[in-house]
Amino acid sequence: MPNNPRAWLPSYLALAAIWGCSFYFMKLGLESLTPAGVAFGRIVLGLLTLLIFSAATGTKLPPRSVWKPLFLTALLVATVPWLAFAFGEIHISSALAGIINGATPLLTLIATLLVFSEERPTPRRMVGLGIGFIGVLIVVGIWQGLGAGTWLGIAACVIAITCYGFSYPYMRRHLTGGPNASTFSPLALATGLLIMATIQITPIAVVTGFTVSSIGLPTVFGMLALGCLGSGVAYVLNFRVINKSDATTASTVTYLTPLVAIIAGALFLAEPISWNQPVGGLLIVLGAAIAQGLIKPRARSPQPRPGC
Numbered sequence: 448m449p450n451n452p453r454a455w456l457p458s459y460l461a462l463a464a465i466w467g468c469s470f471y472f473m474k475l476g477l478e479s480l481t482p483a484g485v486a487f488g489r490i491v492l493g494l495l496t497l498l499i500f501s502a503a504t505g506t507k508l509p510p511r512s513v514w515k516p517l518f519l520t521a522l523l524v525a526t527v528p529w530l531a532f533a534f535g536e537i538h539i540s541s542a543l544a545g546i547i548n549g550a551t552p553l554l555t556l557i558a559t560l561l562v563f564s565e566e567r568p569t570p571r572r573m574v575g576l577g578i579g580f581i582g583v584l585i586v587v588g589i590w591q592g593l594g595a596g597t598w599l600g601i602a603a604c605v606i607a608i609t610c611y612g613f614s615y616p617y618m619r620r621h622l623t624g625g626p627n628a629s630t631f632s633p634l635a636l637a638t639g640l641l642i643m644a645t646i647q648i649t650p651i652a653v654v655t656g657f658t659v660s661s662i663g664l665p666t667v668f669g670m671l672a673l674g675c676l677g678s679g680v681a682y683v684l685n686f687r688v689i690n691k692s693d694a695t696t697a698s699t700v701t702y703l704t705p706l707v708a709i710i711a712g713a714l715f716l717a718e719p720i721s722w723n724q725p726v727g728g729l730l731i732v733l734g735a736a737i738a739q740g741l742i743k744p745r746a747r748s749p750q751p752r753p754g755c
Contacts, residue, residue, distance in 0.1 A: 454691040454692075455687065455688045455691035455692045458684040458687045458688050458691075459684075459688050459692075459697075459700055460703075461684055462681055462684040462685060462688065462700050463700050463702075463703035463704055463707060464703075464707055465676045465677055465680065465681045465684075466548075466677060466681060466700065466701075466704045466707075467545060467703065467704040467705070467706065467707020467708050467710075467711065468672070468677075468707060468708075468711050469673055469676075469677040469681075470532070470536065470541035470542070470544045470545045470548075470708045470711070470712070471541050471669075471708070471711040471712060471715055471716065472669040472670070472672045472673035472677060473485055473532060473533055473536050473541065473544075473669070473673060474536055474541045474669070474712075474716060475665045475666055475668060475669025475670075476488065476489075476533070476666055476669045476670050476673060477533065477536060477537060478660070478663065478665055478666050478669075479658055479659065479660050479661065479662040479663055479666040480657060480658055480659065480662070480666060480670070481652075481655055481656050481657060481658065481659055482530055482533035482534040482537065482655075483530060483533075483648070483651050483652040483655040483656070483657070484652060484656070484657035484658055485529075485533040485670070485673070486526070486529040486530040486533055486648050486651075486652070487648050487649065487651075487652040487657065488670045488673070488674055489529060489670065489673040489674040489677060489678045490525060490526070490529070490641055490644045490645055490648050490674070490678060491645060491674065492670060492671065492673070492674020492675055492678065492679065493641050493674045493675065493677070493678025493679035493682070494638070494641040494642060494644075494645055494678075494679070495674075495679075496674065496675045496678075496679030496680065497634065497637055497638040497641060497679050497682075497683070498638065500634055500638075500679075500683070501634060501635070501638050504634065506632055506634045506635050506638070507635060508635060508638060508639055508642075509631050509635050509636060509639045513621075513622065513631065513636075513639070514639065514643070516617075516621040516622055517622070517636070517639045517640050517642075517643050518643045518647075519617070520614060520617065520618055520621075520622065520640055520643075521640045521641070521643035521644040521647060522610070522644075522647060523610045523611070523613055523614035523617065524610065524611065524614045524618075524640070524682075525640065525641065525644035525647075525648075525678070526644045526647040526648050526651075527606070527607070527610045528606075528607035528608070528610045528611055529607075529678075530648070530651070531603040531604065531606045531607040531610075532544060532548075532603070532604060532607045534600075534603045535599075535600040535601070535602075535603035535604040535607070536600070537600065538596040538597055538599050538600030538601075538603075539597055539600035539601060539604070540712055540716075540718045540719075541708060541711070541712045541716060541718065542705075542708050542709045542711075542712035542713065542718050542720060542724065543586070543587075543600075543601075543604075543724060544600075544604050544708070545704055545705045545707070545708020545709065545712070546586050546705040546708065546709070546724055546725075546727070546728045546731075547583075547586065547587075547601065547604040547605065547608060548604070548607070548608055548611075548701050548704055548705065548708070549701050549702065549704065549705040549728055549731050549732060550579060550582075550583055550608055550701075550731050550735070551608045551611045551612060551701040552699050552701060552702070552735035552738075553575075553576060553579040553580075553612075553731065553734065553735050553738065554608050554609050554611065554612025554613075555611070555612045555615045555616065556572065556575075556576065556612075556735070556738050557576065557612060558609075558612040558613040558615075558616060559616045560572070562613070562616070571737060571738065572738045573738075574737060574738075575733075575734045575735065575736070575737035575738025576734060576738050577734070578730055578733055578734030578737060579730065579731050579733075579734025579735050579738065580734070581730055581734075582727045582728065582729070582730025582731035582732075582733070582734055583727065583731060584727070585723050585726055585727030585730060586723065586724055586727030586728060586731065587601050587727075588721065588723050611701075615689070615697060618686075618689060619689060622636055622686075623636070623686060623689045623690045633682075633683045633684075633685075633686035633687045633690060634683050636686050637679075637682035637683045637685075637686055640682060641678065641679075641682070685697060685700075688700070699735070699736075702732050702735070702736075705728045705732075709724070709725065709728075
């Protein structure tokens with residue numbers, strides 16, 4: 448793990464709590480809104496929150512030179528995954544969506560191995576990926592013969608975490624690492640990202656519609672929490688963690704979000720939890736930790752040679 452965890456650990460833990468509850472907040476939003484309406488609401492509310500923060504702190508928007516990578520980053524971390532998760536939660540529980548989100552570190556490593564030259568496959572990483580993949584199969588209960596709707600919801604969530612997986616190394620390379628590491632503040636980057644996401648999601652929401660019924664108080668509460676916290680404050684925290692640590696550490700925040708999602712779903716939505724979901728979730732976390740070197744086999748101590 449990176450040195451000086453005091454610089455990033457508080458933001459990391461706050462991020463885990465906010466994003467873990469976001470799956471519950473999405474369920475509340477879906478009581479009255481379409482998936483595109485949920486994604487639009489959280490993006491716009493998050494943007495308004497960050498614009499207020501920016502005005503209060505005198506933070507300027509990033510220069511034109513980073514709008515192109517911000518546009519692509521917005522697709523990978525906001526527009527596509529938030530739309531996909533909202534669609535997925537129509538068909539599956541918030542707890543299951545949160546557990547699937549726990550596979551993000553595995554997708555981050557796969558994306559880095561496939562596209563970026565910073566990482567190379569090693570036996571340890573391949574073993575970790577294998578354990579994590581088995582965990583995913585157990586989480587979804589592949590032996591149960593799930594219905595088409597459930598598989599559709601799971602597929603949507605997998606699309607979401609695939610986008611997340613590619614986003615972390617991309618952000619580290621083009622926005623928060625190298626010469627840009629100290630140039631742009633996390634608040635400026637997060638604000639620019641949500642401006643791009645607003646441009647992307649607006650035509651989708653206009654075409655597909657915003658609501659499915661009259662908007663009630665649970666939806667209002669869920670969307671305010673999802674937008675102001677999950678999309679506004681959370682992305683400042685996310686950029687801060689990436690800036691103060693690295694892409695791999697930032698992606699491991701999803702080790703904690705499944706636990707928060709399970710607790711929130713059970714307490715507030717009375718969602719049943721089957722044995723395979725936490726067991727598979729633990730295997731996902733274990734596999735990702737092994738693949739990323741957070742758990743290493745203990746080195747064998749050398750045996751003394753017999754004297755001559």
